[in-house]
Amino acid sequence: MKISGSTALVTGANRGIGRHFAEQLLERGAKKVYATARDARRVDLPGVEVLELDITDPASVEAAAAAAQDVTLLVNNAGISTGANLVTGDLAKIRLEMDTHFYGTLSMVRAFAPALGANGGGAILNVLSALSWFSADGANAYGAAKAAAWSLTNGVRLELRGQGTQVTALHLGAADTDMMAWYEGAKTDPGDVVRAALDGIEAGSMEVVVDEWSAAVKASLAADPALFYT
Ligand code: NDP
Numbered sequence: 001m002k003i004s005g006s007t008a009l010v011t012g013a014n015r016g017i018g019r020h021f022a023e024q025l026l027e028r029g030a031k032k033v034y035a036t037a038r039d040a041r042r043v044d045l046p047g048v049e050v051l052e053l054d055i056t057d058p059a060s061v062e063a064a065a066a067a068a069q070d071v072t073l074l075v076n077n078a079g080i081s082t083g084a085n086l087v088t089g090d091l092a093k094i095r096l097e098m099d100t101h102f103y104g105t106l107s108m109v110r111a112f113a114p115a116l117g118a119n120g121g122g123a124i125l126n127v128l129s130a131l132s133w134f135s136a137d138g139a140n141a142y143g144a145a146k147a148a149a150w151s152l153t154n155g156v157r158l159e160l161r162g163q164g165t166q167v168t169a170l171h172l173g174a175a176d177t178d179m180m181a182w183y184e185g186a187k188t189d190p191g192d193v194v195r196a197a198l199d200g201i202e203a204g205s206m207e208v209v210v211d212e213w214s215a216a217v218k219a220s221l222a223a224d225p226a227l228f229y230t
Contacts, residue, residue: 001123001166001201004029007070011055011108012078014042016177017127020194021075022048028198034068055104056096065111072122073201074112076105079127081179084141094141101145102152109156113165121164123201126153130173130214133221157206170197171218172210186213 008025012018013035022035026047035043036053043050053064055078080100082093105126116122131143132150150169157167174180176187188211200208209215221227 001073001204003073003198003202006030006073006122007032007034007068007119008073008075009034009036009051009064009068009071009112010075010077011036011053011104013037013045013048014039016179017175017190017193018075018077019045020190021077021197024191024194024198025073025075030073032070034064034071036064055108056099058107061107061111065115068112069115070119071112071115072119074108074116074122074124075127076108076125077127078104079179081139081142083138085138086140086144089141094144097141097145098148101142102148105149106152109152113160113163116160116165117163121166123166123168124156124160125168125170125197125201126150127170127172127197128153130171130217132171133217134227166201166204168197168201168205169207170200170210171207171214173213173217 008030010018010021013022014037022033022045025033033048034051035045035048036051037043038054040050040052051064051067054060082097084090084093128150129146131139132146135143153169172193174183174187175190175193177190180187193210196210197208209218
């Protein structure tokens with residue numbers, strides 16, 4: 001799908017990767033960009049339409065969908081990382097991971113699918129993670145929720161094929177945002193993440209794997225599926 005002339009909506013657009021999405025969508029000629037955030041006052045981007053939107057609140061999602069009937073590109077970017085593990089972690093944190101990454105993305109897709117269909121099909125991009133694929137101590141609740149969101153992405157692609165909606169998954173390793181501020185290893189520039197994602201949307205890709213590390217992880221898992229379980 002062409003970005004130029006599209007009407008895009010980005011969740012979590014006040015900072016991090018979401019902010020880069022809003023900026024680059026405008027740079028690529030999007031006709032309109034709805035930059036949404038839990039607190040609308042925290043969006044300070046010129047040229048965007050600001051909407052308040054908490055993806056875990058069904059009423060908020062419905063209100064955003066009613067306000068953005070002209071959308072043709074939905075970018076499900078909003079996310080959290082609680083650091084919870086599955087066996088000993090706080091169950092409320094594990095539920096919040098699922099509420100955000102799985103149910104939040106699902107609510108967005110259900111609320112916006114009719115408008116996308118009415119506007120010619122359009123496209124959905126779901127921001128996932130290399131942790132959709134494998135376990136990592138301290139991020140197992142996050143990984144489980146991202147794996148659920150990845151499965152959701154593939155199911156939604158199948159279900160929306162009839163209305164012509166393109167559905168793209170974005171997988172990445174560590175990017176240099178607040179979420180990974182604690183991490184001292186190599187991190188991808190969030191601007192580069194977004195460039196790769198938008199290139200993928202324009203190319204009609206079903207999956208975009210941003211960084212070499214994620215691509216290497218994917219290749220290793222394909223070569224030795226037992227690694228999925230370690
Ligand atoms: P940040 O922590 O920098 O930003 C997260 C954004 O999501 C914020 O705008 C935040 O809003 C918003 N958000 C969180 N919960 C909700 C909610 N319930 N409703 C609406 N907005 C919400 O993280 P990143 O920019 O790094 O993350 C963007 C996406 O990329 C996430 O899905 C993340 O899981 C994914 N990702 C990031 C990686 C990384 O290394 N950074 C690696 C792999 C994937 P607020 O400001 O109100 O908190």
